[in-house]
Amino acid sequence: MFHKEGQKIIIITFFIVVAAILAAQFYIDVEWVRYIVQIAALVILVAILQFFRNPKRLVTPTFDDILAPVDGKVVVIEEVDEPEYFKERKRQVSIFMSPVNVHVTRYPASGTITYSKYHPGKYLVAWHPKSSTENERTTVVLHTPKFGEIGYRQIAGALARRIVNYAEEGEQVTQGQDAGFIKFGSRVDLLLPLDCNITVKLGQKVTGAKTCIASIRKQDE
Structure with a gap:
């Protein structure tokens, strides 16, 4: 579950990462360089996702x-x-x-x-x-x-x-x-x-x- 404040950033990052992975696949001939670019793009996406995570917390309210x-x-x-x-x-x-x-x-x-x-x-x-x-x-x-x-x-x-x-x-x-x-x-x-x-x-x-x-x-x- 992700916080609503991160929805726009997550969507934009997702499309940028997909574009970067595809561009690397078609335009970078050196295999190890291509892999580094694609892995780096995925790491960025995962970092954004984990930052905006919103774990559900069940609370029993207390005034004390x-x-x-x-x-x-x-x-x-x-x-x-x-x-x-x-x-x-x-x-x-x-x-x-x-x-x-x-x-x-x-x-x-x-x-x-x-x-x-x-x-x-x-x-x-x-x-x-x-x-x-x-x-x-x-x-x-x-x-x-x-x-x-x-x-x-x-x-x-x-x-x-x-x-x-x-x-x-x-x-x-x-x-x-x-x-x-x-x-x-x-x-x-x-x-x-x-x-x-x-x-x-x-x-x-x-x-x-x-x-x-x-x-x-x-x-x-």
């Missing part, structure tokens, strides 16, 4: 947990001053996606979208400390029943040139639902309350709509 919005690796867990919307300190958990990860963004919690804004910007590498505030990005805030307002940012990386964000203010959304897509390498920051219990560690690999990132802190902790 915040789930990973994307597949990737946890690269930041820290307290930050959030200046755009919250204007207060938040717990930030950042997930870096390499080009081989699934790049579908999924809502980390169920709730009502209270803020959704796109920001044009730079294309620093996604793990750069200033990428959260200077790169092309979107900021989305959800009001949830138990965590209050939480936020997440889709951040373009050095290769990404288009962020797709489906969140609209006032919309009711469900945990695990498709929230958008980031093309070709990127990062997502979660902005969470200071008193929530972070359940992941730095360097941990997470799976979108499956891995629990944070939970309601127990009263006796």
Whole structure:
């Protein structure tokens, strides 16, 4: 299953690859060169297909947990001053996606979208400390029943040139639902309350709509 944001690119790439294979077959006389061109064309097609894959994730929504919005690796867990919307300190958990990860963004919690804004910007590498505030990005805030307002940012990386964000203010959304897509390498920051219990560690690999990132802190902790 492939994401709808990749349909046009997949179709164009398919026809280019077929044309390249046929052209190599008829116009390249040196056999080993012909094979290299044809194999390279197929590798490109496979790479595009795997990038836009959209595996089905069955989610049983819960108000007690915040789930990973994307597949990737946890690269930041820290307290930050959030200046755009919250204007207060938040717990930030950042997930870096390499080009081989699934790049579908999924809502980390169920709730009502209270803020959704796109920001044009730079294309620093996604793990750069200033990428959260200077790169092309979107900021989305959800009001949830138990965590209050939480936020997440889709951040373009050095290769990404288009962020797709489906969140609209006032919309009711469900945990695990498709929230958008980031093309070709990127990062997502979660902005969470200071008193929530972070359940992941730095360097941990997470799976979108499956891995629990944070939970309601127990009263006796």
